[in-house]
Amino acid sequence: MRDLNHLDVNTLTRPRIWAIGGGKGGVGKSVITANMAIRLAQMGKRCVAMDVDLGGANLHTVIGMPSPDYTLTDFIRKKVDNLRDVMTPTPVPNLWIISGSKALMDMANPKYTQKEKMIRHLSLLDVDHVLLDLGSGSGFNILDFFLIAQEGILVILPEPTSVENAYHFIKAAFYRKLKRATKKSGVAEAVDRAMEEKVARGIQSPRTLIRNVLEINPEAGLALQKEASRFRPSIIVNQIRRLDERDLGKDISIACHDYFGIDVKFLGSIDEDDCVRQAIKLKKPVMDAFPGCPFSQSIQSIVNNLFIGQEAWFGT
Ligand SMILES: Nc1ncnc2c1ncn2[C@@H]1O[C@H](COP(=O)(O)OP(=O)(O)O)[C@@H](O)[C@H]1O
Ligand SMILES: [Mg+2]
Numbered sequence: 194m195r196d197l198n199h200l201d202v203n204t205l206t207r208p209r210i211w212a213i214g215g216g217k218g219g220v221g222k223s224v225i226t227a228n229m230a231i232r233l234a235q236m237g238k239r240c241v242a243m244d245v246d247l248g249g250a251n252l253h254t255v256i257g258m259p260s261p262d263y264t265l266t267d268f269i270r271k272k273v274d275n276l277r278d279v280m281t282p283t284p285v286p287n288l289w290i291i292s293g294s295k296a297l298m299d300m301a302n303p304k305y306t307q308k309e310k311m312i313r314h315l316s317l318l319d320v321d322h323v324l325l326d327l328g329s330g331s332g333f334n335i336l337d338f339f340l341i342a343q344e345g346i347l348v349i350l351p352e353p354t355s356v357e358n359a360y361h362f363i364k365a366a367f368y369r370k371l372k373r374a375t376k377k378s379g380v381a382e383a384v385d386r387a388m389e390e391k392v393a394r395g396i397q398s399p400r401t402l403i404r405n406v407l408e409i410n411p412e413a414g415l416a417l418q419k420e421a422s423r424f425r426p427s428i429i430v431n432q433i434r435r436l437d438e439r440d441l442g443k444d445i446s447i448a449c450h451d452y453f454g455i456d457v458k459f460l461g462s463i464d465e466d467d468c469v470r471q472a473i474k475l476k477k478p479v480m481d482a483f484p485g486c487p488f489s490q491s492i493q494s495i496v497n498n499l500f501i502g503q504e505a506w507f508g509t
Pocket of ligand 2 (some may be wrong): 326
């Protein structure tokens with residue numbers, strides 16, 4: 194793989210859109226999004242961090258700046274002509290922030306197509322990466338952004354409840370993804386037929402569902418298989434306290450493969466590190482206040498892992 198620091202970004206398909214979501218509030222989505230974006234910016238990549246967290250829009254705080262004056266609403270209401278105009282510079286060179294949560298709130302119940310349009314606008318920005326801080330839970334908005342973005346990253350805590358939520362999230366996102374394939378002719382009927390005979394056919398997972406649909410209607414099965422193969426979420430396990438918790442991400446990835454037939458990429462673990470709280474108190478990003486701390490080192494390694502297996506995108 195080529196050294197990321199020397200990539201000719203102009204040859205890339207830009208920008209890459211990453212969505213960071215899942216979990217409860219407080220698992221670390223915002224600090225991870227902010228610091229990953231800062232790391233990418235430090236590597237010379239032009240980045241936008243966008244807050245789409247309806248419950249607690251605090252991305253600006255963990256970046257160490259006040260809430261932006263302009264929000265996505267100003268673009269949607271045509272107060273400004275260009276999405277570029279709602280990109281607020283941050284104290285970090287190469288990093289901008291867009292405040293998007295109010296716009297989502299204003300839209301109340303945005304349709305899938307509206308969310309797609311929002312992502313299309315973002316993909317026209319002249320930057321290398323857009324990182325979306327999605328907020329908590331597995332509501333439709335979160336699932337949709339997770340799926341529409343090129344890459345979805347789930348943050349998990351090493352606790353049984355959080356792990357259970359993660360399985361639920363991955364399964365819900367996967368079924369929502371498959372649902373888009375059912376818009377093709379014959380697919381919905383084949384899925385319905387398979388599900389009517391669910392017990393007799395032994396359908397217990399998305400994997401066995403696809404296998405059965407392939408038997409019923411090969412064309413429909415292939416459409417499902419194609420959609421399924423495009424679902425490759427990643428996970429990060431945050432706030433690790435014990436050594437054995439470091440294996441959790443790998444275990445989840447193996448379980449998802451075996452039970453759901455879904456390839457989940459484990460990006461890495463992050464230790465619980467008091468520097469995170471200290472940096473927030475100092476109103477500075479962790480990567481800036483404590484660049485050598487365990488948290489910052491884990492972020493660096495996770496950012497490197499983001500690109501493993503993405504050589505095709507880099508044209509190597
Ligand atoms: N690796 C970590 N070590 C120590 N504290 C952390 C870590 N990650 C997150 N935190 C703490 O959790 C709080 C919530 O993080 P935040 O990113 O706002 O969560 P979310 O966006 O998921 O709601 C932070 O203010 C910080 O105090
Ligand atoms: Mg948050």
